[in-house]
Amino acid sequence: MRARITLLLLGLCGLLLSLIGLTGCQNAPEPGPSGVSPSPAPASPGLFRNIAAEAGIDFTHDAGLSGQFKFIETTPGGCALLDYDQDGRLDAFLAQSGPIPGAAPSGPSPTSRLYRNETDGGAVRFRDVSAEAGLDRDFGYLQGVAAADYNNDGYPDLYLTAYGGNHLLKSVPGGTPGSRRFVDVTAEAGVGDADRGPRWATSAAWGDYDNDGWLDLYVCHYVIWTPQTDPICVNRAGQRAYCTPTQYEPETGRLYRNLGNGKFQDVSAQTGIQAKRGRGLGAVWLDYDLDGRLDLYVANDLNPNLLFHNRGGRFEETGIEAGAAYGEEGEAHSGMGIAVGDYDGDGREDLYVTNFSGQTNSLFRSEGASLFTHSTRAAGLAAPTYHRLAWGVAFADLDRDGWQDLFVGNGHVNPDVEQMNMGVRYEQPKGVYRNRGDATFEDISGQAGDATRPTVTRGLAVGDVNNDGKLDFLACNLDRPAELLLNVSPDSHRFLTIRLVGAKSNREGIGARVRVTAGGRTQTAFCRSSHSYCASSDPRLHFGLGTSEEVASIEIRWSSGATETIRTVAGKPIPTNAFLVITEGKGAARDARIR
Numbered sequence: 001m002r003a004r005i006t007l008l009l010l011g012l013c014g015l016l017l018s019l020i021g022l023t024g025c026q027n028a029p030e031p032g033p034s035g036v037s038p039s040p041a042p043a044s045p046g047l048f049r050n051i052a053a054e055a056g057i058d059f060t061h062d063a064g065l066s067g068q069f070k071f072i073e074t075t076p077g078g079c080a081l082l083d084y085d086q087d088g089r090l091d092a093f094l095a096q097s098g099p100i101p102g103a104a105p106s107g108p109s110p111t112s113r114l115y116r117n118e119t120d121g122g123a124v125r126f127r128d129v130s131a132e133a134g135l136d137r138d139f140g141y142l143q144g145v146a147a148a149d150y151n152n153d154g155y156p157d158l159y160l161t162a163y164g165g166n167h168l169l170k171s172v173p174g175g176t177p178g179s180r181r182f183v184d185v186t187a188e189a190g191v192g193d194a195d196r197g198p199r200w201a202t203s204a205a206w207g208d209y210d211n212d213g214w215l216d217l218y219v220c221h222y223v224i225w226t227p228q229t230d231p232i233c234v235n236r237a238g239q240r241a242y243c244t245p246t247q248y249e250p251e252t253g254r255l256y257r258n259l260g261n262g263k264f265q266d267v268s269a270q271t272g273i274q275a276k277r278g279r280g281l282g283a284v285w286l287d288y289d290l291d292g293r294l295d296l297y298v299a300n301d302l303n304p305n306l307l308f309h310n311r312g313g314r315f316e317e318t319g320i321e322a323g324a325a326y327g328e329e330g331e332a333h334s335g336m337g338i339a340v341g342d343y344d345g346d347g348r349e350d351l352y353v354t355n356f357s358g359q360t361n362s363l364f365r366s367e368g369a370s371l372f373t374h375s376t377r378a379a380g381l382a383a384p385t386y387h388r389l390a391w392g393v394a395f396a397d398l399d400r401d402g403w404q405d406l407f408v409g410n411g412h413v414n415p416d417v418e419q420m421n422m423g424v425r426y427e428q429p430k431g432v433y434r435n436r437g438d439a440t441f442e443d444i445s446g447q448a449g450d451a452t453r454p455t456v457t458r459g460l461a462v463g464d465v466n467n468d469g470k471l472d473f474l475a476c477n478l479d480r481p482a483e484l485l486l487n488v489s490p491d492s493h494r495f496l497t498i499r500l501v502g503a504k505s506n507r508e509g510i511g512a513r514v515r516v517t518a519g520g521r522t523q524t525a526f527c528r529s530s531h532s533y534c535a536s537s538d539p540r541l542h543f544g545l546g547t548s549e550e551v552a553s554i555e556i557r558w559s560s561g562a563t564e565t566i567r568t569v570a571g572k573p574i575p576t577n578a579f580l581v582i583t584e585g586k587g588a589a590r591d592a593r594i595r
Contacts, residue, residue, distance in 0.1 A: 046449020047398065047432065048473070048485040055484055056126040057092060062110045063479040064100040064141070069242045070230055072163055073100060074413040075202060075222065075281070077391075077458025078144030078534035079476040081465065082156045084133070084171065085180050088579075089117035090463045090538055092126060092474050093135075093158065094482050095142040101163050101198070102227030109138040112160075117465060124466050124486065132174060134181040139167050144459060144534025148206035150215045150258060152507040158182060159217060161201035161534070165194035166219065190264050191256050193219060199251065200225050205530035207285030207294045208506050210313055211559050214258035215506050218273070218296060220280035221251035235420055242413060245301045245334075250277040253298060272315040278303040282338040284531045285511065286349055288322070289370045292561060294511050297324070299335030299353050309370070324351060324364045328374040328382075333359045337460070337533030340526070341395025341404040343379075344439045347515070347524045350375075354390030354408060354533070357417075357424050361385040361393075361408070365439075381406075381433060384443040387423050388431060389413065392460025392533040396471045400493035400544030402521060403435035409457030409475055409533075427454035430475075430485075451485050463538030469495040469577060471542055476535075494576040496551055498541045500527050503584040504560035508539050511559035518576065519548035545576050558584050 052058075063073050078095035085091070091114065098109040114133050115126035130136045140162040147156045155171040168189045169182035186192045193201055200222045206215045225248055233243035255273040256264035268274040278300030285294040289309070296308040296315065304325035308315035319325035327333035334356035340349050348366035355361050360382040364372035376382050385408070392409035399405070408431035417424050430451040433441040445452060451473075459476040466472070470487035477483065496516060500509025512527045529539040545551070551574035554566040562585060568574065 046447050046452065047444070047487065047489050048449045048451040049488050050450035050453070050483045051124055051486045052482055052484040055124045056128070057115050057482055057484055058128075059094045059113045059482045061094070061476055061479055061482065062096060062098050064098050064103065065479060066100055066103060069233070069240050070100050070227065071225060071243055071248070072141065072200065074242055074478075075458070076141065076143045076534075077476040077478050078142060078161070079459040079461050079474050079482070080145045080147045080158070080536035081461040081463035081474050081538050082147040082529075082536060083538075084114065084156060085116065085178065086155060089119060089467065090465045091115060091117045092484065093145060093147070094476050095145050095160060095459070095534075097141050097143075098138065099141070100227065101141050111136045111138060112142065119466055132179065132181065134183065135169075140164055143200075143202050144204060145536055146204035146206055146217070146530045147536040148215050148510065148529050148539075149507045150206065150217070151262060152214070154507060155180060156508070159191070159204050159206075161204050161219065163200045164198040165192050166201050166204075167192075185262065189262060190266070191217060193254065198226065202281050203283050203530075203534050205283040205285055205296075206510060207296070207528070207530070208511050208559050209255075209285070209294050209296070209310055210257070211293065211511075211561065212260070213502070213504055213506055213560065214260045215510060216258050217256040217264065218283050218285070219254045219256070220283050220298060221253055222281060222301070223248035223251055223279050235414075235416060237419070239416065241416065245279050248279075250279045250300070250303055252277050253280050253283070271313065272317070273308060276306050276317050278306055281336045282353070282533050284338045284340050285528060286340050287511070287513070287526065288349065288366065290348070292557070294559075297338060297351060299338050300332070301334045301336065302332055304332050305335050305353065318370070322370055323372040323374070327355065327359060327362050328376050333362060335362075336391050337393040337409075338531055339393040339395045339406065340528070340531055342524050343395060343404045343435055345403070345521070345523065347522070349524075349526060352393060352395065352406060354393050357387050357389040357412065357421075359386075361390055375439070378439070380440045380442070384431060384433065384445070388428050390431065391458050392475065392535055394460065394462040394473070394532055394537065396462050397542065397544035398432070398471060398487065399434070399489055399491045400469065400495050400546070401437070401491070402519075402523060402544050402546050403437045405435045406431070406433040406441060407460070407462070407473060408433075409460040411456030411458065411478060425454060427456055429454050430457065449488070450483070455480055455483070458533060459535040460532050461535045461537045462532075463540070464497065464542065467579065469497065494545045494548060496543045496545060496574075496576055497579045498543075498554070499539070499579070499581045500541070500556070501581060501583040502558060502560070503586060504562065505558040505584055509558065509584070510539060513557045514541050515555040516543045517552040518545045518550065549576055550574060551576060554582070556582065560584070
């Protein structure tokens with residue numbers, strides 16, 4: 001079968017028109033490599049410019065900080081980049097928290113915000129549409145968000161995680177032509193997550209684990225916690241402080257199977273997901289053994305990370321034997337966020353897990369045969385990450401040279417950390433690491449412009465907000481204003497962006513493998529929206545192509561099992577500097593339309 005390809009945009013579209021991990025020794029000095037400290041913030045401009053305020057994004061996260069150092073205050077801050085109205089422009093959603101559970105509100109609770117992207121060839125512009133979209137209400141103490149089209153109607157829906165109950169918000173037509181709003185269908189869908197009492201949900205991830213064309217949902221749970229039983233902890237100076245995660249019992253995750261009729265079935269026990277406990281903070285679906293079935297990776301805080309191998313509907317936990325459970329020193333690290341990408345260009349996706357300060361982040365390089373090797377130090381990523389506490393993260397080709405770079409959001413959990421630990425700060429700059437193309441990275445954080453300004457980042461989403469072919473970032477910062485970091489890199493490299501539309505597969509093509517060959521190189525990527533930490537990113541696939549002016553081929557393996565190879569668009573070579581929409585198994589390439 002061949003695909004119907006819609007060429008949405010051809011030609012250069014831009015200037016021409018990144019608990020948590022409280023470790024058990026958090027109150028002791030954190031020794032490390034001498035001379036390693038967070039990069040100082042240079043003057044802008046640099047690679048990124050924060051345009052949130054000027055673009056109309058005025059969201060400030062409210063963690064409901066109580067002064068009582070309730071443990072739950074440290075983890076919230078989810079966000080998403082999604083095209084909620086399907087107009088070809090990425091919109092921004094930021095999850096609000098507000099008064100901590102059990103606290104009496106002193107006034108109206110702050111609400112989450114949805115900003116509609118109304119950029120039209122000039123400066124980036126967003127408009128707050130929270131009220132008209134039905135999102136201007138209190139959803140509880142929110143943690144994260146996972147966006148995806150769970151009912152295959154062509155529009156992404158929202159799943160919000162929280163303490164005490166989650167929410168599934170279905171996208172429906174709004175009151176005016178072309179508008180959309182969200183309605184709460186949690187109860188009828190059966191995914192409220194509160195039937196076993198209050199639980200602390202963090203990240204969630206959408207993926208079609210049984211390849212039936214409907215997206216299923218995994219929900220991370222962190223620890224067993226209640227406002228009433230939260231213990232009182234102090235630091236070395238005898239001052240009140242947040243407790244370490246080892247004070248709390250770990251939890252189990254939850255897997256909901258999409259039945260295709262608007263309802264979900266809890267299959268956690270029968271699939272084996274419920275068999276393993278951990279302090280879950282990050283989750284991602286990936287096909288690590290390339291057998292066409294999605295596996296599940298979970299980042300845990302001071303428990304071994306979990307790798308659930310999909311054996312055809314039942315999962316076997318293989319993290320230790322696969323080499324992806326522990327840090328490079330053989331200990332359980334404070335896993336938080338997860339990035340997945342083929343950084344070394346061998347056709348297999350690798351894992352990058354963010355951890356606590358005093359630990360390095362973890363790079364797990366896929367070696368094939370369902371095995372990973374620790375490559376953090378070999379890749380040059382140990383020293384730059386040692387003094388940083390990292391959360392949201394993404395592999396992204398920031399300079400479009402065809403190699404996956406890394407962007408990391410950082411920020412500590414202890415406001416007094418600067419008094420307790422040398423070289424560690426509460427507010428921290430983002431980490432930006434350039435892929436040299438030889439399986440090593442260069443720390444270019446000091447050149448990252450506004451991304452070097454210290455803050456307390458949690459959720460981090462990636463996507464091209466102005467459709468100029470360069471990847472930008474939305475950051476939700478704990479108890480601080482959000483950032484929209486526009487990529488203003490001066491590179492003149494070329495790109496290809498692909499949006500998948502499934503037919504037998506799920507509508508967004510999540511789980512599909514795409515291989516793009518151009519300039520004598522083949523790049524591999526998998527379609528997903530759920531990764532990072534408590535965040536959702538643009539499901540469109542972005543390929544940096546260097547100086548290549550044509551694409552030799554696009555190969556797709558859909559989650560349905562169908563495969564397609566595309567070599568032309570409308571009878572002509574596949575162009576670069578283009579946005580393509582590829583629909584599974586519909587018509588021929590000559591049917592392409594140019595808009």
